[in-house]
Amino acid sequence: MAQDRLPPLRALKTLEAFHQSGSVTATARALNVSHSAISHQLKQIEDWAGIRLMRRDGRQTALTEAGDSLAQVINESFGAIRHEIDRLTMREKLPVSVAALRFVIPNWLLPEIEAFMAEHPDVSVYVQEHISDQPVSPEPDLLIGFSLDGQVPPGAEPIIPGAAIPVCAPSYQARHAIGGEADLARATLLHDEDMRMWRTWFAAAGLAPQYEGETRRLFFSGSALICDAARQGLGVALCREALIEPYLEKGELVRLSDIRIDNASVYYLALSQHGMNRRAAIALADWLAERNRGRWKPADSRRRRSRQAGAE
Structure with a gap:
């Protein structure tokens, strides 16, 4: 074992x-000990450091530069300990923090949390948006992330498949007489910034590359806005099928093809180190994972698979 430093x-x-009082007499009064006891303790830490931490001018004692620096670090460290001790009694009452991608929050996370809190009325939950590829600060107890290739961080659990299908509003389908994959060549396609998903889908559908060039395009920053635009009848979108189930069931969106892309992709649930030490966070993580085990079937192996690239 290494020597205690x-x-x-x-x-x-x-x-x-x-450091706080500025004199031996005031320190002795604050700690309710004798003047000599304070001098002894200051001499003990000076001997331990091996350098002068105190300077004495007659009967006055003051800190050297090194002593002042060490005292400030000690003060900050003790302050952090005091702050944490003050929080111990209420730590388990703090809300469980959950960060998720914007599209996941209304379409999957909030209904699940509502059901969880109905069974766990003593647990509070704080939900925040997680922007893809950007760290969340402070680190949440739970993170709902996305992996295009299906590889998830150590300890994380895949919970939602990320396969995407083309959809649009019934009104858009009626106006543009879309009846098959080839009809998408003349549709207004809704894109994110990199346009990868539509290129991948056209390749999976076996349509010639020039089809994409003949379509009109609208661009949006993220899946949530793309889905909203599709529901408003602005065009055809590639959306994560598992997350748009409510819109499909209510008839707000219609499937335009059974050809899926990004079949390996998943949304995953990860507990932070801090979350692993909180019973409420573990309870919520277990709830979310259990509720979604077996909920979705793997994509039909007969459907064509495409090369995975890009991001959610």
């Missing part, structure tokens, strides 16, 4: 008090 706790406490 910390001086005696009492000596650290004494140095902190001296």
Whole structure:
């Protein structure tokens, strides 16, 4: 075992008090000990450090530059400990923080959390948006992320398939007489910034590359806006099938093809190290994972698979 590099706790406490009070007499009064006891503790930490931490001018004692620096670090460290101790009694009452991609929150996460809280009325939950490829600060207890190739972080669990299909509003389908895959060549396609998904889908459908060039395009920053635009009848979108089930069931969107892309992709659930130490966070993670095990069947193996590239 490595040698302990910390001086005696009492000596650290004494140095902190001296730094705050500015004199041995005031420190002795604050700690309710004798003047000589304070001098002894200050001498003990100075001996431990091996350098001068105190300078004495007659009967006055003051900190050297090194002593002042060490005292400030001690003060900050003790402050952090005091703050954490104050939070211990309420830590389990703090909301469980969950970060998820914007499209996931209304279409999957909120209904699940509503059901969870009905069975766990003593647990509060804080939901925040997670922007893809950007870290969430502070780190949440639970993260709902996306993996295009199906590879998830260590300890994470895949919970929602990410396969995408072409959809549009019934009104758009009626106006443009879309009856098959080839009809999408003349549709207004709704894209994110990189246009990867439509290129992949046209290739999977066996349509010639020039079809994409003949279509009109609208661009949006993310899946949520693309889906909203499709529901408003602005064009045809490639949406994650599992997340648009409510819109399909209510008839707000219609499937235009059974050809799926991104069949390997998944949304996954990951507990942070902090979340692993919270019973409420573990309970919510277990709930979300259990509710979705076996809910979705793997994509039909007869459907054509496409090369995976790009991001959600």
